[in-house]
Amino acid sequence: MKLAVLGATGWIGGTIMQQVISRGHEVIAVVRDASKVAQDVPVRTLDITQMSAQDVATAFADVDVVIASIGGRAAQNHQIVAQTALQLLQHLPQAGSTRLLWVGGAGSLEVAPGVTLVSTPEFPEEYKAEAIAQGEALAVFRSTDSAVKWTYVSPAAIIFPGESEAPYRLGGDEFFTDAQGQSRVSVVDYAKAMVDEAENAKHINQRISVAY
Template sequence: MNIAVLGATGWIGGEIVKEAASRGHNVISLVRDKSKVDGLSSAVRTLDIESEDLDLEQALADVDTLVVSIGGRAANNHGIVAKSANRLLASLAETKTQRIVWVGGAGSLEVAPSTTLVTIPEFPEEYKPEAIAQGEALKVFRQYQGPTTWTYISPAAEIFPGDKQGNYRVGGEQLLTDEQGNSRISVTDYAHALVDELESAKHLNQRIGIAY
């Protein structure tokens, strides 16, 4: 499979690149400035999602599936999240890339009927802008009615550095927790689960959650 990863230089995006490449997939890292990238174990192409002259056809030549891992935290630009979802969905139909897999957030998962994680008092204040932005992106996908298929993959409430265990659970709209009430997944197992979904395409046009 030919896979492009937008946000490949980020923490989660980088793990997805490594996981997909380890399985023999052809991986292309999409970056804003190739001159500032060093050491990526994949082919590299230029794509600036905020450019007025967005050339997806060239950046995604021969790409089957686009993976997007952006959050806007580094530049304090959370508005880029939903804006990018809108822009990509509007433009992908003009390319041969007909599938997008989105690295989403946990804040929009339900902890009780009609109560999302981001709305509870215990949710860390510093993460709210990113969680809300990812929730807005999820709305964009749910409202989309075009030909591109999508999957929005939420991690557990806590995603952390750690070795791959290879076991995980797949949920739907509810936050997955373990017997102790914790909601956790390592970044390596999240990447493992995401690439499993890339290969199986079991959850097209759906949001899923991943946790231990």
């Protein structure tokens, strides 16, 4: 299987790419700055702030699965998140790519029917814009008529550096916690869940969540 990781030089994207490599799949790093890719893998460049349909088609040509890990925190351009989701859904069919897996957020998970995590008083203010942007991206996926088969993968409320700690659990739209009442997952276990879904395609056109 040939996979492309958009945002492969980021923390989560880079961990996902390492997981793809460890399983023996063919991988392409899709990044804005090719000089930042440390791994010995094929690299294609794409600037998501100003990409055309042709740019998308070229970057993802002949790829089976695209895994996108992008955000607007660094430049505070959070609108880029939903815009990128929309453009990928529109233009990936021209590249021959049929599946898109998205590194989503936890803020849109429901702590009660109709009540999202980001809307609770306890949600950290410094992460709200990012969480809202990821919620807007989820809305784009759920309203699309694209032929692309998508999966939006929400991590736990806390995703932290480190190796595998425990078997991960999968959920859906509902926020869930472990026996200690914590919502957490290591970045490696999140990456494993992401690549497991890439391989098995069990949750097409769905949002899933990953936590211990």
